[in-house]
Amino acid sequence: MSLLQTGIDALLALGLVWLAWRALACPDLFRGIVLFIAFGLLMALAWVRLEAPDVALAEAAIGAGLTGALLLAALARLNRIAPAGTRADTREAWRNAPALLLVLAGAGLGLAVLSLLPEPAGLQAQVAAELGRSGVSNPVTAVLLNFRGYDTLLEVLVLLLALLAAWSLEAEPPRREAAPGPVLDLLLRLLLPVLVLAAAYLLWAGAHAPGGAFQAGAVLGAAGVLALLAGWRLQPHLTGLPLRLAIVIGPGGFLLVAWALLLTGRPLLEYPPALAGALILLIETLATLSIAATLAVLFQGSRPAAEPPA
Amino acid sequence: MSPVLLPDLPWEALLILLPLTGAAAGALWPPAARAIGLLTTAGGLLLLAGLGTAVADAQTLRHAVGGWGAPLGIELRADALSLVFLTATALVGLGVAVYADSYFERSQARGFWPLWLFLLGALNALFLSADLFNLYVTLELMGLAAVALTAFSGGRAALSGAMRYLLATLLGSLVYLLGVALLYHATGTLDFSLLTQRLEAGPAARTALGLMGAGLALKTALFPFHFWLPPAHSSAPAPVSALLSALVVKASFYILVRLWLELFAPLSGLEGAGTGEVLGWLGMAAILWGSWQALRQPRVKLLVAYSTVAQIGYLFLAFPLLTAAGLPDPAAWRAVLWLVLAHALAKAAMFLAAGNLLRFGGHDRIPDLDCVAQRLPLTVAAFALAGISIAGLPPTGGFIGKWLLLEAALLQGRWDLVAVMLLGGLLAAGYVFKVVGHFFTPAAAGHAARPVPAAMEWTALTLAILALLLGLAPAWLLPWLDLAVGPGPAEAVP
Amino acid sequence: MSAAGFYALAGVALVVLGLYGLAVQAHLLRKLLAVNILGSGVFLVLVGLGGPADAGPDPVPHAMVITGIVVAVSATALGLVLMLKLTTTSGRPTLEDDAPREGPEA
Structure with missing residues (x-):
């Protein structure tokens, strides 16, 4: 490993800690969230350096x-509910008490981690040996x-x-915000097909390259978020059973596959090798x-809004 | 051992899949949620009977999920120890489900059933898992379901209790996961049996023990990590309080027991005994502090919640009790399993009874209880019977459990444990009779009363009677608990 | 020390920071940020310890972290909804006023 690479890794690791510290310590909550998002992006870089593209x-x-x-959406709602509540300079009274204890615990933890670094055990060999029978060629998938x-x-x-829990709490009535400008709408019409294509690619690629259902679902979800931001709403006749079906079909389909396999006398979730690839693609x-x-x-x-009266 | 009455089915897998499928179906079609919820909860009891017969025959059942087997895949495991916890879950679950059916209004109930089935599925999955990371996922599924149920009725106290509970449970799971990370990289496996063979004493094992112990103690609300329990358990809807106190805190305790009995205690050179002592001290502190606080509470539900803090303490008294060889004492663990069952049944009955009092008078302030003995005799009987079991008085399940534990402590000359147990019993009798006494007296100001559905009274009483019967059936049940602790490391010593 | 070692140690530092933030910050949004940072630290230790070894990276921790990330976003979403609902009823996005009372309530 070259000195340059070591330098990059050291800087990235330090940058992560610094951003996390700023996200937690800066007085303004909005800035804290923005710093947290930057922290997440830096984490993604760290995963790349750790050879974990998925x-x-x-x-x-x-x-x-x-x-x-x-987080940003919650902050915006918080601003409307309790305008004074977004100041984050309030702290618990015992602010400095646990610091020393935590540093000591961290040091102990660091030592334990260092003791494992020389020769960590893993399952690379087993995964590689069975990959051929798994139905996909991306080991993470x-x-x-x-x-x-x-x-x-x-x-x-x-x-x-999590979604059912959020629904059972019924946080607040739907927002009625001003119509978005034509720019956002235009941007969305351009971006939406790109995001949907990107999601489809990630889903398909997951079998043999970095990607998969979670990444694809998140990208598609981001498309949905953009559409919501641009003021698009589901037609009322789609918000009942059709929406619930869209939400339940992923876990529900997975469960049905599990039942079907169990009924054919196999152990829980044991795919027949010939069908493994197809079943995985269906589930994903x-x-x-x-x-x-x-x-x-x-x-x-x-x-x-148009949930049928319960 | 017993004749096979039931066909050979993958009971473990069914016990997990059935409630989770019910939850998804209930979410998809809310009008059917109630029927699905009641049927799947009741069906769980049948599946458990099937699993029980299978375990009686084979002692330990293993099920390789995906057909891969450890270390590559996840394995389920069912033995008598998991069966004890699964039984508590099925019995309390069915009682609470019947109760909840009358407790919640129709519109609210549709949201309740999927959340409850998620909790039930997560509990079953947890008690059947033999994989450390899979246990983390089940812990999170259980924790989020429990938080959602705590906040279910809204209200400031419930929301605040649920929020505190969420932060505590997330923290506990993540700290546990950090321990899992260390163990995985130290051994290259997440499976319990393989870990037992491969783990060696060293900084990684010691740190993992500390992390997992702390994380799970936080989730079990062991003193001084109990701060989140009273607000959450006292502000949740009554059936949810019953589930939380009877079952959810036992789940993280179950993982801790597994880790302790199978992994850490037998590991030579880890000074596991030191950790056992610490857990024992915390248990003693929990008994004294929780009982004392319970005695001082002015409201029934808060009193019952603090009583949970104290009763959790008893479960931890077995950790410092060791055999001559320095290994966990099977007799003490048998007592703890008995207490787990007895406390689950009795505490659920107490919370359900407290819910009836709340429904009846619109409040649960102890001094203002107004002659409820005449007006809600079944509820009063349920509370009193369950209270007798909690206080450890004969002839109840709580008495047998505490007697067995006392015996184990006496045999080892642990007078500190004996003294705390006796003192805790006195305090418990004190707080139970403080409430029961007010059942018979008229309040200073009379108040309007709402009717309490019969199902709500009878479920509370049934669970209390089960706790009582547990005290009359030791001869029948004790062999089972031998199975539960038997194959552990303690018996392996020549 | 290998590059992976840096990340594993950074993970430890993040765990400590997250714990500190959770203990010290009163604002619930900030507490949720702290939990997320704590989680990221745990994930870094989980993967960093496996590191790029001679046999290639170990995919099992990668899969575990992806699972962990999805669990974290679910928990965060629930936490945010709870925070908003609590703020609507109490007016403040903190828990401090109803700190655990050990004594009898007034």
Whole structure:
């Protein structure tokens, strides 16, 4: 490894810590969020340097992009609910008490990490050995959708749960904001097809190259967020069952695949090798739709208006 | 062991898939949510019976998800230890589901059922998982469902309690995950059995023990990490409080027990005994502090919530109790499993009874309870019976559990534990009878009363009676608990 | 020290920063930022420790981190909704007033 590369890595690592510190410490909340988004983008760079391009895509799209959008939207709503509440200079009384303790804990943790660095154990060999039977050639997708697909099933359910929880709280009535200018609308008409294509590419590529359902879903969700920003709303007749179907079909389809496999006498989520590739693509396509719909609806912050009376 | 009455089905997988599918279906079609919710909860009991028969035959069932097997894939595992927790979940879950059906208004109920089924699925998945990272995902699924249910009825106290709970539960899971990261890179596996073979004492194992112990203790609300529990458990809707106190805090405790019994305690050179002592001290502090606070609370639900803080303390008293070989004492752990079951049933009954009092009088201030003994006799009976079990008085399940634990402590000459247990029992009797006493007295100011549906009274009473029956059935149930602790490392010592 | 080592140690620093922010900041939005930063630190340790080794990077931690990122955004979304709802009812986006009371409530 060249000196230049070491320098870049050291700078990137320091930059991450510095940005995190500023995001947490700067007095203005808006700046804090912007710094947090910058932190997320720097994290994506760090993932690239760590040879984790799949994580880098997920971090940029979800960690920085959509989390940032959610934070900014929440801040805007907060401004309307409690204009004085966006000042963040209030601190708990015992501000300096835990600092020393934390530094000590951090030092202990650092030592433990250093002790593992020389020869960390991993599963590279096992993944490589079974990759041929997994139905895909991107090892990360193989782990996510096949070797540890059960984790992923639970994870798409976590996303669905978050949305149901948000709906059960009914944060506030839908916004009635001023119509966006023609510029945003035009921009959207140009960007939307690009984003949809990009999502489709990421979904397709995930089988053999960096990408996959989560990255694709996040990009498609970003398209939805842009559309919401431009003032587009779902037709009222689409906000009932059709919207719920879009949200549930990802986890629901995954569950149905699990049931079908179980009924054929296989263990939970064991794909027949010949069908593995096709099943993974099916699960990922449905998951992409649901992830996009869920993230966009979470961004909007409330149940779409025309929900049938419960 | 017992004749096979049921066909050979993948019970573990079904126990996880059924509630989660129900949750998704309920989200898709809200008008059916109630029917789906009640049916899947009841169906879980049948599946559990099937799993029980299978475990009785095979002792430990393993299910390789995806067909890969550890270390590449995730494995499910069912043994008697998981069965104890799954049983508590199924019984309390069914009782609470029937109760909730009458408790929530129709429009509210549609939102409740999917969230409850998510919680049920997450609990089942957690008790069946043998994979450290998979446990993290189930912890998060469970935590978010629990937070959502806490905030479910809205209201400032509930929202604030839920927010505090969310931050605590996220922090706990992430700290646990950091420990998982260290263990994974130290051993190259996330599977419990493989970790047991591969893990060696060293800075990584020691730090992982500290991190996972702290994260899980926070989620279990062990003193002094209990700060989030009373506001959340006392402000949630009554059926949710019952689920939180009876089941959700037990889930992180279950992981801690697994880690301790299978991984860390037998690891030579880790000074695991020191950690056990610390957990024991915190448990003792929790008993004294929680009971004392419960005694001082003016409201029934707060009192019951602080009683949970104290009862969690008892569960931690088994950590410092070791055999002569320095390994965990099976007798003490048998007592703890008994207490887990007894506390789950009794505490759920108490919270449901408290919910009835709230519904009846519109408040749960203890001094203002107005002759409820005559007006809500079933609820009063439920609260009193459950309270007797919580206080550890005979002939209840709580009595057997505490008696077994006391016996284990006496055999080892741990007089500090014995003293704290006896003192905690006195305080518990004090706070239970403080409430029960007010059941019979008229309040200074009478108030209007709302009717309480019979289903709400009967479910509370049924759970309380189950807690009582647990005390009458030790001969029948104790062999099961031997299974639960038997294959552990303690028995492996010649 | 390998490049991956820098990131693993940066991860430790982020964990400490996140814990500090969670303890010290009163504003709930800031507490949620702190949780996210804490999570990023854990993820960096998880992948950084595996590092680019001779056998190539280990894909299992990568998959775990992607799972973790999705869980984090779900939790953040729920946290933000809770914060907004709480602010609507109490007027302030903090928890400080109802700090855990150990004594009987007035």
